Amino acid sequence: MPPLRLGYWCAQEQYDPSRLLQSALHAEVVGFDIIVTSDHFHPWSDTGGQSGFPWVWLAAAAERTRKVELGTAVTTPTLRYHPAIVAQAFATLDNLYPERIFITLGTGHSMNETPLGFRWPEYQEKVDRLEEAVDIITALWKGGFVTYDGKYYRLDKAKLYTLPKSKIPIYLATSNPKVAAIAGRKCEGILTNPRGLEKYKEIIEAMEKAAAKTGRDHSKLKKCIEFKVSYDVDYNRALKSAMFWAPTAIPRQKREKIADPRELEAAVGAEEEAKIRETWLITTDVDDIIDRLGEFLKIGFERVYIHSASPNEEKFLNLLGREILPWMREYYGSLVRPVRPVAE
Numbered sequence: 001m002p003p004l005r006l007g008y009w010c011a012q013e014q015y016d017p018s019r020l021l022q023s024a025l026h027a028e029v030v031g032f033d034i035i036v037t038s039d040h041f042h043p044w045s046d047t048g049g050q051s052g053f054p055w056v057w058l059a060a061a062a063e064r065t066r067k068v069e070l071g072t073a074v075t076t077p078t079l080r081y082h083p084a085i086v087a088q089a090f091a092t093l094d095n096l097y098p099e100r101i102f103i104t105l106g107t108g109h110s111m112n113e114t115p116l117g118f119r120w121p122e123y124q125e126k127v128d129r130l131e132e133a134v135d136i137i138t139a140l141w142k143g144g145f146v147t148y149d150g151k152y153y154r155l156d157k158a159k160l161y162t163l164p165k166s167k168i169p170i171y172l173a174t175s176n177p178k179v180a181a182i183a184g185r186k187c188e189g190i191l192t193n194p195r196g197l198e199k200y201k202e203i204i205e206a207m208e209k210a211a212a213k214t215g216r217d218h219s220k221l222k223k224c225i226e227f228k229v230s231y232d233v234d235y236n237r238a239l240k241s242a243m244f245w246a247p248t249a250i251p252r253q254k255r256e257k258i259a260d261p262r263e264l265e266a267a268v269g270a271e272e273e274a275k276i277r278e279t280w281l282i283t284t285d286v287d288d289i290i291d292r293l294g295e296f297l298k299i300g301f302e303r304v305y306i307h308s309a310s311p312n313e314e315k316f317l318n319l320l321g322r323e324i325l326p327w328m329r330e331y332y333g334s335l336v337r338p339v340r341p342v343a344e
Contacts, residue, residue: 004297006328007034008317009073009226009307010061013043014244017052017060023313024061028068030321035061035068036104036305039075041112044247046261055089062097069100073191073226073305074173076108078126079118083133084158087140094164101164104191104224105130106173111259120256128152131182134170138186141168171224175199177206184210189222191305194279200299224303225296229281229289231310231319241311242280243268249275280309286323293328 008027010020024035037057043049054072062070070093077086086103094101107126114120121129132150139146140160148155169188172179175196183190184207192200204223211218230242247255247264249272258264276282281292296304310316 003302004328005033005069005303006031006325007036007069007303007305008032009305010035010037010057011307011309012038012052012054012057013040013045013049014309015313016050017057020052020057021061021064023317024068025064026314026317028065030317031325032320033068034303034305035065035070036073037061037070039072040109041080042115042259042261044111044261045244045265047265048244049261055093058093058101059096062093062100067100069102070097071102071104071169073104073171074106074108075103076112077105077133077137078108078129078152079113080116083136083153084140084155086133087137088160088162090137090168091141091160091164092162094166094168095162098165102169102171102188104171104173105134105187106191107179110256111261111264114259125152127176127178127182130172130179131186134172134182134186137170169222171222175203177203180204180207181210183207184212184216184218184221185214187221189224189303191224191226193226194228197299204300222303223301224305225301226305226307227281227292227296228279228307229283229292229310230308231283231286231289231316232312233284235282235284237311238284239277239282242276242282242309243273245280245309246272246276249273249279286319289324290327293324 010024027035037054039054040051043051058070075086077083090101090103107130110120129152132153136148136153136155141164143163145157145159146155147157171189171191172183172187173191174180175192180190180203190207207221208218211221230238232238246268250267281288293304308316
């Protein structure tokens with residue numbers, strides 16, 4: 001069974017930066033290994049939505065925490081962010097906080113790009129842009145002047161003068177074998193979510209085959225998953241809180257045509273609400289959470305990011321620290337690292 005590292009998901013779309021910072025500090029104190037944060041321009045919902053800039057927030061979180069890894073899920077390095085600017089930003093973060101920074105890249109959502117005037121591409125173009133972006137980012141991180149002439153991006157003797165101090169892991173978010181193959185050739189692993197489990201074997205096989213063809217050791221590639229959960233002693237409260245994320249359940253072909261969070265919120269119906277019940281763990285029972293974590297371990301995930309929509313995050317984090325993380329330590333050794341409280 002692979003070693004496990006647990007992450008706490010700080011959702012920029014739901015909470016303001018100050019509250020997220022307090023949650024990140026709390027998560028480290030109770031024993032999390034990783035802090036992961038979303039990277040959006042627009043939130044999924046207008047009512048109660050937030051949209052802090054995650055790169056600024058990551059610097060603040062890294063400065064206040066001591067040992068946790070920190071990174072994004074998911075940064076889209078293709079339209080509103082030029083790949084070279086992504087490379088510069090994360091090189092600087094790693095220069096300041098070496099061996100603690102990672103980045104998760106993906107093809108993204110229209111809602112974050114079209115409001116800035118970009119044309120939203122077809123899927124294959126997004127995949128091609130993503131692969132070029134990975135090439136540019138990794139080339140710039142190596143140092144020196146880089147000239148690149150791709151189908152979508154060009155560099156003309158570009159150089160990062162402030163380089164990362166350590167190797168920054170790149171993960172690709174996907175449930176598609178084509179993107180998983182890119183990860184196998186060029187990255188450190190993939191991130192998926194419960195909806196992606198239907199194709200899990202297929203995408204893992206694609207990643208591992210691509211790695212083998214390029215002479216890489218696929219056993220070193222990481223498998224990450226977003227674990228969506230809402231906990232409360234009152235089931236209806238937990239369910240209501242999770243429904244903030246109902247716009248994410250709108251079918252992709254429909255939601256990719258909507259960029260206004262007000263329209264996304266209005267498009268939620270019974271089908272979307274049912275999908276949230278299916279794909280999120282809505283529970284009043286700690287054992288349900290433990291069982292689901294055990295399932296992820298059996299499947300082979302090494303990194304699990306707990307994305308909570310619980311009505312009381314402080315209470316839920318205390319519960320994790322008191323009952324769930326100690327269980328992980330008891331049954332899987334010191335895989336989840338205990339952390340001393342952060343000095344104020």
